[in-house]
Amino acid sequence: MQHPQRGPPGGSHHRARPGTPAERQAYANDLDDPRALIAVSATSNRSKADQDPATWQPPAQGYRCTYATDWIAVKIRWGLAVDPAEQAVLTEVLDGCPDTVIEVVRAR
Numbered sequence: 001m002q003h004p005q006r007g008p009p010g011g012s013h014h015r016a017r018p019g020t021p022a023e024r025q026a027y028a029n030d031l032d033d034p035r036a037l038i039a040v041s042a043t044s045n046r047s048k049a050d051q052d053p054a055t056w057q058p059p060a061q062g063y064r065c066t067y068a069t070d071w072i073a074v075k076i077r078w079g080l081a082v083d084p085a086e087q088a089v090l091t092e093v094l095d096g097c098p099d100t101v102i103e104v105v106r107a108r
Helices: 021-028 042-048 061-078 084-095
Strands: none
Touching: 061 084
């Protein structure tokens, strides 16, 4: 089992508001929100790499709603931007999901 970040580690600081190295390190090591890290197989982790929802979705169709809401929660928590392609795919996925309240404690 591997524990990848929910958000893309390679792209996270590029999509964030200007942040310090300390903020990027805190993001990479965030254990305070259970949505930030999940246990996955090595194959799944390699398949996702540092892609965002615009270019990668979980192979399990039934998990996509959870993945999308968790992705959004992590983005809000860390004040990370959502690009137009990412927003379009998240909107499309969430249109097929039940309404879900997302509670977030901001990290910064």
